[in-house]
Amino acid sequence: MSWLTPIFGGVVLGVAVPALIALYFLRLRRSSRPIPSTMLWKRAVEDVRANAPFQRLRLNLLLLLQLILLALLGVALMQPRIDAGASRGGRTVILLDRSASMGVADGDDDDRSRLEVARDAAIERIQALHAGGLFGGGGAEIMVVAFADDAAIMTPFTDSEATAIAAVRSIEPTDGRSVIGPALELARAYTTIVDPDAQTAPGEAPAALELWSDGRIADLDGQVLRAGESLEFHRVGRSDSRNVGIAAVAAERPYDDPGRIQVFAAIENDDDEPAVVDVQLGVDGGIRAVTPEPVEVPPARNDPQAGRVPGRRQVAFPAFEQVRDAVIEVSIVGDDALGCDDVAALVVPPARRLRVALVGSEGFVLRSLLEGMPLDELDLLTAEDFRTLAASGAAADYDVIVLHDVEVDDLPPGRYLSFGTVPTVEGLRSFGEPAEGSLVRRTRDDHPVLRFVNLDQLYVARLRKITTGAGTAVLVDSGDGPMVVELDRGSISLVHVAFDPLDSNWPYLRSFVNFISNAIEHLGTRGDALTSQGLAPGEAIVTRLDPGATDIRIRTPDEVEESLQPEPDGSIVWGPIRRTGLHEISWIPADRGPRARRFVAVNQLASDERRVAVADDVRFGVSTIRGQATDAGGPRWRDLWPWLLAAFAGLSLLEWRWWQRQAGAG
Amino acid sequence: MSPFPDGPPPKSARPTRVDELIDGRLMARLDHLDVVSRRIFSGRVQGERRSKRRGQSVEFADFRPYVAGDDLRFVDWNIYGRLDRLFLKIFLEEEDLSLIVAIDASASMDWGDPSKFEFTRRLAMALGYIGLVNQNRVTLAAFGGLDADGRPAGLQRLSNLRGRRRTHEAGRWLLDLEPGGPGGFTEAMKTIALSRQGRGVMVVLSDFLLKDGYETGLRYVAGRGYDVFAMQVLSPQEIDPLKHGMRGDLRLVDLEDGDEAEVTVNGAVLQGYRDRLDAWSGGLRDFCIRRSIMHSVVDTATDMDTLLLDYLRRRGLLR
Numbered sequence: 001m002s003w004l005t006p007i008f009g010g011v012v013l014g015v016a017v018p019a020l021i022a023l024y025f026l027r028l029r030r031s032s033r034p035i036p037s038t039m040l041w042k043r044a045v046e047d048v049r050a051n052a053p054f055q056r057l058r059l060n061l062l063l064l065l066q067l068i069l070l071a072l073l074g075v076a077l078m079q080p081r082i083d084a085g086a087s088r089g090g091r092t093v094i095l096l097d098r099s100a101s102m103g104v105a106d107g108d109d110d111d112r113s114r115l116e117v118a119r120d121a122a123i124e125r126i127q128a129l130h131a132g133g134l135f136g137g138g139g140a141e142i143m144v145v146a147f148a149d150d151a152a153i154m155t156p157f158t159d160s161e162a163t164a165i166a167a168v169r170s171i172e173p174t175d176g177r178s179v180i181g182p183a184l185e186l187a188r189a190y191t192t193i194v195d196p197d198a199q200t201a202p203g204e205a206p207a208a209l210e211l212w213s214d215g216r217i218a219d220l221d222g223q224v225l226r227a228g229e230s231l232e233f234h235r236v237g238r239s240d241s242r243n244v245g246i247a248a249v250a251a252e253r254p255y256d257d258p259g260r261i262q263v264f265a266a267i268e269n270d271d272d273e274p275a276v277v278d279v280q281l282g283v284d285g286g287i288r289a290v291t292p293e294p295v296e297v298p299p300a301r302n303d304p305q306a307g308r309v310p311g312r313r314q315v316a317f318p319a320f321e322q323v324r325d326a327v328i329e330v331s332i333v334g335d336d337a338l339g340c341d342d343v344a345a346l347v348v349p350p351a352r353r354l355r356v357a358l359v360g361s362e363g364f365v366l367r368s369l370l371e372g373m374p375l376d377e378l379d380l381l382t383a384e385d386f387r388t389l390a391a392s393g394a395a396a397d398y399d400v401i402v403l404h405d406v407e408v409d410d411l412p413p414g415r416y417l418s419f420g421t422v423p424t425v426e427g428l429r430s431f432g433e434p435a436e437g438s439l440v441r442r443t444r445d446d447h448p449v450l451r452f453v454n455l456d457q458l459y460v461a462r463l464r465k466i467t468t469g470a471g472t473a474v475l476v477d478s479g480d481g482p483m484v485v486e487l488d489r490g491s492i493s494l495v496h497v498a499f500d501p502l503d504s505n506w507p508y509l510r511s512f513v514n515f516i517s518n519a520i521e522h523l524g525t526r527g528d529a530l531t532s533q534g535l536a537p538g539e540a541i542v543t544r545l546d547p548g549a550t551d552i553r554i555r556t557p558d559e560v561e562e563s564l565q566p567e568p569d570g571s572i573v574w575g576p577i578r579r580t581g582l583h584e585i586s587w588i589p590a591d592r593g594p595r596a597r598r599f600v601a602v603n604q605l606a607s608d609e610r611r612v613a614v615a616d617d618v619r620f621g622v623s624t625i626r627g628q629a630t631d632a633g634g635p636r637w638r639d640l641w642p643w644l645l646a647a648f649a650g651l652s653l654l655e656w657r658w659w660q661r662q663a664g665a666g
Numbered sequence: 667m668s669p670f671p672d673g674p675p676p677k678s679a680r681p682t683r684v685d686e687l688i689d690g691r692l693m694a695r696l697d698h699l700d701v702v703s704r705r706i707f708s709g710r711v712q713g714e715r716r717s718k719r720r721g722q723s724v725e726f727a728d729f730r731p732y733v734a735g736d737d738l739r740f741v742d743w744n745i746y747g748r749l750d751r752l753f754l755k756i757f758l759e760e761e762d763l764s765l766i767v768a769i770d771a772s773a774s775m776d777w778g779d780p781s782k783f784e785f786t787r788r789l790a791m792a793l794g795y796i797g798l799v800n801q802n803r804v805t806l807a808a809f810g811g812l813d814a815d816g817r818p819a820g821l822q823r824l825s826n827l828r829g830r831r832r833t834h835e836a837g838r839w840l841l842d843l844e845p846g847g848p849g850g851f852t853e854a855m856k857t858i859a860l861s862r863q864g865r866g867v868m869v870v871l872s873d874f875l876l877k878d879g880y881e882t883g884l885r886y887v888a889g890r891g892y893d894v895f896a897m898q899v900l901s902p903q904e905i906d907p908l909k910h911g912m913r914g915d916l917r918l919v920d921l922e923d924g925d926e927a928e929v930t931v932n933g934a935v936l937q938g939y940r941d942r943l944d945a946w947s948g949g950l951r952d953f954c955i956r957r958s959i960m961h962s963v964v965d966t967a968t969d970m971d972t973l974l975l976d977y978l979r980r981r982g983l984l985r
Contacts, residue, residue, distance in 0.1 A: 040943055
């Protein structure tokens, strides 16, 4: 039991009870009875009073009733509450969702955010778990884990109520997606004690998990509750909240007119009713365009195969002149439940064309392809020319260097697309005899290099076998090993194809053209172009600044500024990103000129977060866990004052009847 | 069980006829009783009592030497013949007995269920009847009480009744008594003692709950030729108040002087009251014993037949 206003009730009791007793002494209502003589009674009373000065108050039912009435009133004023839920000893893990959708202001009737309500409810739960007073025995051990894109232990298991409450209070909102897997892994790591010296010893009993969330969790399908695990789902939010958000945004410079920018956006509606919104385009902080007519976004529909599919509407803004770089901002005008997906930004680099070198240009296929691309300059170099270039340190002057089956002993800093022979670089090594007749097994379709690249028809007659190390990502995999890998070594960026295109049917496929184009663009715009691609909350900002940059700072959308220290290779890393919006990186260049700035756009485009209607239950594998509603005052607390007031009223009636009886008798 | 009385009984409930004070059945049973005096008193006329006075009855009492002037008829000549000395035969002279029944008619007696005053009137009527039937000189006295104007009447008396035919007169006098006012016990006893006419038996019927004390009054009548019976009449509500609904926060009002006592009646107070009542009655009994006064406590719930035919016979007042 806990008390909301114990001091107030205590003060009332402290004043009223002595006052009532005093009134009884002063104005005790007595029945008048004639008797033959008061002589013996007076003497009897004097005898008793000598031993008990307060005898007048003994066995006085009326006073007793009134004292009980006062006690009930005083206790009611203290607003006692009991924990209606089962209090539990042992270990409890509190999982608190701090994703973007928890920022929706429908947590309670006061329009507090879901996260605020969840924090209060979790704190009340902690208090309930520690309930029991001075003689309540040992307290519960509580661990607090906050999760969004990643999970963070706010406090490991602690038996301190104050520590656990402080941990909950320190949970800040983010604009990230809701991913519970890492949080569960963290909880399990702390609840399972592995003792190598006692393999057969009984393990710790699994901790009870209590989850405060809106139930819109991205990775629920991949999660199961293990044997012995129990989870309580405290549902936060309302199921009728509506939200329209930006699902995608893109900006392109037309191929034939790079001085112009065209912006595309996709708007999604997750409600059962259609939504009408205005979409606005901003450039460098100023409004450039608004959709001429309100955009009607169709309602969500239930598809038998795909489940619930939100309504979607594409918006294309007319191209506009913008030669220099620009910060593009697409926003939905008007308020809805979730604000962070109403704005999406992009940083578009200035219009320029790439300078590319092709080393080992015997193959006409690559050369003709590159010559067909809108490049600023294409130099055809021999292997010897390249070595000379590398020795002079001018290799970095090219935006991209394409290596076609060229043996390079030491790859100088730069950005490379290589085919066939494996360049000598850490994290990539050739081994064994080439494999013959390889087919594609798996591709990373989401990678920019593989956009519109269908490799189903690819047949490689001779594939060089390679091993990959740290920092190397496999983009295309075959049964005989990686086919296409990407390597990022700070000053060296490399996309390597482990076969000569001429040893495959790839030059005859349209995917080859797209791949070359994607790879050149991807590598060529790397660095400054990183900012042109919006990041998502939870990711890290990794970029490279000019050599010699000092006093590097980053300013987040909520105006928090931090100093950054560059890595030895000149790159900076900051993350994970918590909020959406423009992050500004500024530094003083090596020539001590004016402070340089670069913007990084962070957008929340995940469909899980766009769907803000609270889920009634969460499914972990085959387990469906029904959610308990979380109210502003806490779902588990039950107020006792109405019952106390009812008892007060009943006793008042009894007291009144008794008083009447006494008055009648008197 | 009777509730605790809230005051004097209504006048309409009081007896209005003599036969309501004493009925024929009781009178028939009382005809066989007589008032007994533990002493032998002299009377004014020859009655049916032995007297200490030696006289002309047939019951021999003693001898005494002859002195000049004695009646020669009572000289025992046989002794003179044997001893040659004159002795006078002394006979016990039978005298009438004086019976005084003093009734407390103060306001405190007009309370209880059954009422102490009504009980006392009936008892006085019965004792008076026994006296009248046995040719005793019966005097009824009442102290306290109110006159026709409602003022304190002081001592009221109906004196020197004798013979069965005065029964109705005695009954009417008792019926006309109006209880109320203060007791005036001491003054009444003093008046009775000073106006003593002969010797006899005196029965005082009172609750003896006298704030001024009973000692002085009883001293007036004790040892002055009266064989005194002090009968302390108490109602059941006085003997055990708890059984009769006496509890809670009460303002007790004294019927005689209007004195008030605020009492929260609980177990401790009730026990204290019982202790005080016992002490008060015990003190009265001790006082009476020291002065040869017969004391007894009478509960008004006691059956009148049982009281007269059994209890008072055993106590020696009747035979």
